[in-house]
Amino acid sequence: LPGVLVVGGPRFELEPEAATxxxxxxxxxxxxxxxxxxxPLVVLVDDVDEAAHRLRDLLWVTFTRSNPAHDVHGVGAQIVHKHWGCAGALVIDAxxxxxxxxxxxxxxxxxxxxESLAVHGGPLHGLF
Known part of the structure; x- marks a missing residue:
């Protein structure tokens, strides 16, 4: 996905402040x-191969393993008049x-x- 960089990092338990x-x-x-x-978007993950395999995997990993209030960081982050922003890339700790x-x-x-229940004539045939 253009503009997205997926970066592998240490386990959260070993280095919780890695994104910062x-x-x-x-x-x-x-x-x-x-x-x-x-x-402009960097996603910090445990397993790069898993996260970057397909777009749906990247979306799943990014948005089910991050808390916007705690896991969103930025390069050159600052608060101006009570508004957070960053001068560079947005980094999500996923x-x-x-x-x-x-x-x-x-x-x-x-x-x-x-799957055997979904064969022709089975009770789940046509459902998936």
């Missing part, structure tokens, strides 16, 4: 610090947090059982 430190380091180095940066539910993993046997 990343923004500060980028601001000090002048990286992603301008309004016209090629990546790593798994300790209070999140564990990942939902499909059980292959259960999937096969449900």
């Amino acid at each position: 430190r990343l923004c500060a380091a980028w601001a000090d180095a002048g990286v992603l610090a301008a309004v016209d940066t090629p990546w 790593r798994r947090k300790p209070h999140h539910a564990p990942p939902l993993i499909e059980d292959d046997a259960a999937v096969r059982r449900v």
